[in-house]
Amino acid sequence: MSPRLKSRIAGGFYVLAVVTAIAGEGFLRGRLAYAIGLIAVACFVVVTLVVYFLFKPVSSGLSFLATLSGLIGLSLEALELHFRGANIALIFHGLYCILIGLLILRSAFLPRAVGALMLIGGLAWLTDLSIPLTNHLAPYNVAAGFLGEGLSMLWLLIVGVNAQRWNEQERAARAS
Numbered sequence: 001m002s003p004r005l006k007s008r009i010a011g012g013f014y015v016l017a018v019v020t021a022i023a024g025e026g027f028l029r030g031r032l033a034y035a036i037g038l039i040a041v042a043c044f045v046v047v048t049l050v051v052y053f054l055f056k057p058v059s060s061g062l063s064f065l066a067t068l069s070g071l072i073g074l075s076l077e078a079l080e081l082h083f084r085g086a087n088i089a090l091i092f093h094g095l096y097c098i099l100i101g102l103l104i105l106r107s108a109f110l111p112r113a114v115g116a117l118m119l120i121g122g123l124a125w126l127t128d129l130s131i132p133l134t135n136h137l138a139p140y141n142v143a144a145g146f147l148g149e150g151l152s153m154l155w156l157l158i159v160g161v162n163a164q165r166w167n168e169q170e171r172a173a174r175a176s
Helices: 003-026 030-055 060-079 088-106 112-129 131-137 140-158 163-175
Strands: none
Touching: 003 030, 003 140, 003 163, 030 060, 030 088, 060 088, 088 112, 088 140, 112 131, 112 140, 131 140
16 A cells, blocks of 8 residues: 555545544434544554554554554543543544654654644643643644644645655565
């Protein structure tokens, strides 16, 4: 699978996940909302796995750590586990976004600005570690999270990656 196709699949499933999550949380209630939420989680699983393979040439270890963090967060989201009001899934998701931001910054095939936006988005999600901080920063933290993460994923969908540079980075990773 080409790196451009991988990026477009990740971006497309990200958009689908966000749309289904908004539909499930904003317009539906009860079991139907939960079922739609699970569809959003499944879409995010696809995003997480595709992004792993997209960034594996940059750093297989860091990409694996990001994927692990993302999958833990998605599992917690599916189970709707919260601790003292904190959305633990969102904290793992914030860590995922930070690690992906670092991978983007280290990559040769995406602009550094995209990585910086993803890092900012991840930091915004981490504010959920403290409910008073989250409430104090709202709605700016949520806007920063969606803006940073959303623009990064839309870049993957619309522009994609520089395939030549991705292939060069993959060849270098295989050689070492």
